[in-house]
Amino acid sequence: MGKFKYTQENEVKYQETLKKYPKIDSMMLPALWLVQEQEGWVSPDAMIYVADKLGKSPIQVYEFATFYTMFNLKPIGTYHIEICKTLSCMIMGANELKQFVKHSLGIEPGQTSKDGKFHLSEVECQGACGGAPMMALNNKYHENLTVEKLEKLIKECK
Amino acid sequence: MGANQTLVKTVKVVSENFDIPNAHTLDVALKNGRYSSLDKLFTMSPDEVTQEVCLSGLRGKGGGGAHCGPKWQLMPKNDPRPAYLIVNGDESEPGTFKDRQIFQYDPHLLIEGIICSCYAINAHDAYIYIRGEYKGFIDRLNGAIQEAYDAKIIGDKVMNKYDFRVNITVHRGGGAYICGEKSALIESLEGKRGHPRLKPHGKECEWFFDNPATVNNVETISTVPFIIKHGYEAYTAYGTKQSPGTMLFAMSGPVKNPGVYELAFGNKMMDVINTLGGGMREGKQLKAVIPGGSSCPILTAEEAQNAVLDYESMWDIGSTLGTGGMMIIPHDVSMVDVAKNLIEFYHHESCGQCTPCREGTSWIDKILKKILEGEGEAEDLKTILDVCETMNGKTVCVFAPAVKDIIKSIIEKFKDEFIAEFKNKNLI
Numbered sequence: 001m002g003k004f005k006y007t008q009e010n011e012v013k014y015q016e017t018l019k020k021y022p023k024i025d026s027m028m029l030p031a032l033w034l035v036q037e038q039e040g041w042v043s044p045d046a047m048i049y050v051a052d053k054l055g056k057s058p059i060q061v062y063e064f065a066t067f068y069t070m071f072n073l074k075p076i077g078t079y080h081i082e083i084c085k086t087l088s089c090m091i092m093g094a095n096e097l098k099q100f101v102k103h104s105l106g107i108e109p110g111q112t113s114k115d116g117k118f119h120l121s122e123v124e125c126q127g128a129c130g131g132a133p134m135m136a137l138n139n140k141y142h143e144n145l146t147v148e149k150l151e152k153l154i155k156e157c158k
Numbered sequence: 159m160g161a162n163q164t165l166v167k168t169v170k171v172v173s174e175n176f177d178i179p180n181a182h183t184l185d186v187a188l189k190n191g192r193y194s195s196l197d198k199l200f201t202m203s204p205d206e207v208t209q210e211v212c213l214s215g216l217r218g219k220g221g222g223g224a225h226c227g228p229k230w231q232l233m234p235k236n237d238p239r240p241a242y243l244i245v246n247g248d249e250s251e252p253g254t255f256k257d258r259q260i261f262q263y264d265p266h267l268l269i270e271g272i273i274c275s276c277y278a279i280n281a282h283d284a285y286i287y288i289r290g291e292y293k294g295f296i297d298r299l300n301g302a303i304q305e306a307y308d309a310k311i312i313g314d315k316v317m318n319k320y321d322f323r324v325n326i327t328v329h330r331g332g333g334a335y336i337c338g339e340k341s342a343l344i345e346s347l348e349g350k351r352g353h354p355r356l357k358p359h360g361k362e363c364e365w366f367f368d369n370p371a372t373v374n375n376v377e378t379i380s381t382v383p384f385i386i387k388h389g390y391e392a393y394t395a396y397g398t399k400q401s402p403g404t405m406l407f408a409m410s411g412p413v414k415n416p417g418v419y420e421l422a423f424g425n426k427m428m429d430v431i432n433t434l435g436g437g438m439r440e441g442k443q444l445k446a447v448i449p450g451g452s453s454c455p456i457l458t459a460e461e462a463q464n465a466v467l468d469y470e471s472m473w474d475i476g477s478t479l480g481t482g483g484m485m486i487i488p489h490d491v492s493m494v495d496v497a498k499n500l501i502e503f504y505h506h507e508s509c510g511q512c513t514p515c516r517e518g519t520s521w522i523d524k525i526l527k528k529i530l531e532g533e534g535e536a537e538d539l540k541t542i543l544d545v546c547e548t549m550n551g552k553t554v555c556v557f558a559p560a561v562k563d564i565i566k567s568i569i570e571k572f573k574d575e576f577i578a579e580f581k582n583k584n585l586i
Contacts (some may be wrong), residue, residue, distance in 0.1 A: 013370070067352065
């Protein structure tokens, strides 16, 4: 048995959620979300923990977690910058936002800054096309974004 | 505005409360008519509710446009197994951002719609599957559901008086576009990878852990209370004969007022873009429109002049209405870049189950990259179209045929732009 364990609070949440489904199999997504909310990423150790809880083999959890791109399979920075790159955002200037992050923080998509603070992802359509270009900063949407607004948001993170 | 422009007016069926401050809270929602369809609902039998929805001609708003009432009729009668309502809020089609308006501005409308729909199909448990990126909207909806439980609007009884149990659970997705496909969504809800299922030969309902289930889009379900409360004729008063009613149309790209507008079916696309959308921004000219999410064949500016926003009219001009999310493409964007951008999306999102789709999206992506790097040759466009044909109709779900539709339409309608990228133009 590894080191990962739900906090008491998350264990309660897990048990509450479990009651809502006809079979425990449905708990795969909710259980992994609880892991990621707790740790910021989903470690192999946590996958074994979830497998054990759900009566699955670790490989079943692994093949599931690797399919769903929102699960971080490595630790990422404190601030997760997700810039949408799909069509309407591309047309409205997503590339300039990406270039700005690259130059100001020195990270490419998929990289974490050396101080461990920022992680940059280029993501596909986030359903905010009317407010293009956009980014999500730790899940919070920022729409109608400009380089100036982005600079301000990044400063506030520091 | 041009001389022949007709002013398009928005209508209020689903969007009725969108502009009311704090309509997402129960107090304000109740004051503004939420849950007022339920007294009438419980005077009707479930079959009468289904019949009313059949007569309204309500069609699925998630992109497919299947009729809602007949879908409900596929649920087996007198089946001892529990029935389930699954609400599709995965909303991942590029250009589509309408269901989030309901989560954000009027979540109680969705809850009311779920109560009506559960009653019609005799389901007591509803799951709302929402894309994981919508964390903020999920929190908003969960807040509303909790309020509804606390006020005993849902739970063991509806409105604390009608003897019908309804439980609602929000299920947060994990960032896979394919989970918007109804059978992939159910697979995901069953704790598996989102791989679409083979479709049965005949028409039947969906199956959730081998129990009968219906999957409907958020907006579709949110339209049901209006139909119950006002009767089907109030709904068919909007729209056209074959596409009755209204839809939340979305507009994005360099127009002056991008956003979501509820409209009756049957408006001219350019009237909508030029009046509600305010026309193109300064210095931008219209080059093309992708009419209803990125999986619909593209329309040139000329074709868009004649486009009418209902299902049949869009089919007549060789495209589809899809989700109603129009993406406006201006004159200064290269169509090769558009094709590359979209194929990157589909390459990334292909679930990998079927070889033609997994490999096809990857190959088109590689060939377009080569063209953009100036290494394109005359043969390349032919190869892309060949790959498109290999993807068409040979896979479990409609993902690959949709890729074929969009890529083929861009290449055929804007071939010159691709040729302009080739290194040796004499070969053409």
